[in-house]
Amino acid sequence: MAAKSLQSIRGIHDGLPAEVRVWQRIETAARKVFGTYAFSEVRLPILEPTELFVRSIGEATDIVSKEMYxxxxxxxxxxxxxxEGTAGSVRAYLQGGLTRSGTQRWFYIGPMFRRERPQKGRLRQFQQIGVEMFGAAGPLEDIEMLAMAHAxxxxxxxxxxxxxxxxxxxxVCRPGYRDQLVGYLKQRAGQLCETCNExxxxxxxxxxxxxxxSCQAQLGDAPEMVGHLCEGCETHFTGVKQGLDALQVPYRINARIVRGLDYYNRTAFEIVTDQLGAQGTVLAGGRYDGLVEELGGPATQAIGFAAGLERLSMLLGETEAAGVDVAxxxxxxxxLTYSLKQAALLRSEGLSVVHCGGGNAKRQFRVADRESARCVVVIGENEMHTGLVTLKDMATGNQHELSIAEVVQAISG
RNA sequence: GUGGACGUAGCUCAAUGGUAGAGCCCCGGCUUGUGAUGCCGGUGGUUGGGGGUUCGAGUCCCCUCGUCCACCCCA
Structure with missing residues (x-):
């Protein structure tokens, strides 16, 4: 609590080693799984024209109206x-001239920014692992997307x-349903809470x-979108469900999932947990068939999802530090100088090596212990003369005099 | 943006309005070529910051900053 004036901005936190280890675990899993679905990583700008989000997310949404930096x-x-990442992806897809290049399967990992009041699982700068697919027509892509998220x-x-x-x-079908729902709600407006009335x-x-x-109690027989789909949407939705069944991806229909952003249509999905308090959504996404055209491109069906890295991280717990091979x-x-050379030799063999800095032996061994070093290589005048080093196994306490080559062999093997 | 809880050593936490403490960590010594277990000693604080009440404030009041939790909304 010392330096008051120099703090990170509210809701914007540091990724220190213990945290980053967990992030890397998640990123590794993402790259591995998305790779098996033939998705390619893209790295897109963090700064974008404000207009991009006004036009894609929707001016009336909270994100655009009050949360953007x-x-x-x-x-x-x-x-x-x-x-968020979808709008920029569409922008890049168009700007890169990829509309005639076949289906694009992209993923990205990076920070997003929303100026909200921070709470559990909610930060002002947070990281998303996002996936977007352009040129994704049928239910088949929806199914694979869900299966990939599950994997x-x-x-x-x-x-x-x-x-x-x-x-x-x-x-086609949403406006009619919406009218019907509004009518239903208006009849019960008196029994609904203040925010619901808004x-x-x-x-x-x-x-x-x-x-x-008390609101839920009023809504038992409320009309649901899934009961009012047009023929095209109905067929599509049925296809998605059948495909998930065929792939044995476990899911349940939640007719009350709503997407906050204007560009979504048809398939919407969330993967939720009950372990993160009010921020239970760990991954969410859906289809946005109109967005590419909305932003000036050719009509292009598309689907995507994003997962919150920090939220996933909270579900995983600590990852142990790798620990160094040799101290x-x-x-x-x-x-001293001789020992530096020996350390360099060990590193050139690919081992991770910490030099304990010289000085008294006890202090250096304490350093080695704190670094969780598997082994200690002791180098004094004796070792300099013989050309060997003393290798001590920190777990067993056993030690032997060996050549550097033998040390490498012993540790690697 | 709204509401609530909280802020004391690096960490986790004590201290009826009356001299700011403990455990862990860290550093040193016992042992000048051997860690993690022992013993002894030591460093470390403008009690988040500012103002007020009081003979006296970590403690009470106000403001501010920050953290956490919830609402709104969302990953």
Missing amino acids: SFTDQGGDNICLRP FLTELGITGLTIEVNSLGCA RIEKNPMRVLDCKVA VVALGDAA
Whole structure:
């Protein structure tokens, strides 16, 4: 608590070694699994024109209306820190001229920014692992997307997750359903909570998953989107369900999943846990068939999802530090330079080596212990003369005089 | 943006309005070529910051910053 004036910004945290180890575990799993589905990594800008998100996410959404870090730069351009990854991906897809290059399967890992009040599982700078597929027509891509998300979380060994799937309909069937729902809600407006009354006009589907018990009590027979799908959406949704069944991907229909962002249609899904308090959504996504065209490209069906790295991390627990292979203890000033050379030799063989800094033996062994070194190589004047080193196994306490080559053999083998 | 809880040593936490402490960690010694277990000693704090009440504030009041939890919303 010492230096008060120099703190990171509220809700923006440091990734220190213990945390980053867990992130890397997640990233490794993502690269492995997404690779098996032939997805390629993209690295996209963190700064984007503000207009991009206004046009894609929707001006009325909370993200755009109050959560974006946007500002005017020295040249007068209105730019912002990206609040999510899909809009930028679409922008890059179009800008890169890839609309005639066949299906694009992308994933990315990186920070996103939203100026919200921080709480459990919610930060102002957070990291997402996102996946986008452009040129994804049928239910088949939806199925593979869900299967890939499932495989990813399975690879991580996270249990207690539920895959929830819904269909949000499309421009054909959603408006009619919406009207019907609004009518239903208006009849019961008196019994609904204050926020739900605000939601009736702004985002009526959100009323369906209100947490207030008295609201839920009113909504038992509320109309649901899945009961009002047009023929195209119905066929699509049925195809998705059949495919998931065939692949034995466990899921349940949650007719009350709502997507906050304007661009979603048809398949929407969330993978949720009950272990993270109010922020139970660990991974979420869906289809956004209209967005590419909306942003000036050719009509292109697309689907994607994003997972919150920090939320996943909270479900995994600590990852043990790798620990160094060898700690070098140099005894006597005469052996210092020589010991540095021996350390370099060990490193050139690929071992991870810490030099304990010379000085008294006890201190150096304590350093070796704190570094969780598997072995200590002791180098003093005796060793300099014989050309050998003393290798001590820190677990057993046994030690022998060996050549460097034998040390490498003993540790690697 | 709204509401609630909290902020004391590097960490985890004590201290009826009356001299700021403990455990762990760290450093040193017992042992100048041997760690993790022992014993002895030591460093470390403007009690988040600022103001107020009081003879006296870590403790009470106000403001501010931050953390956590929830709402809103979302990964």
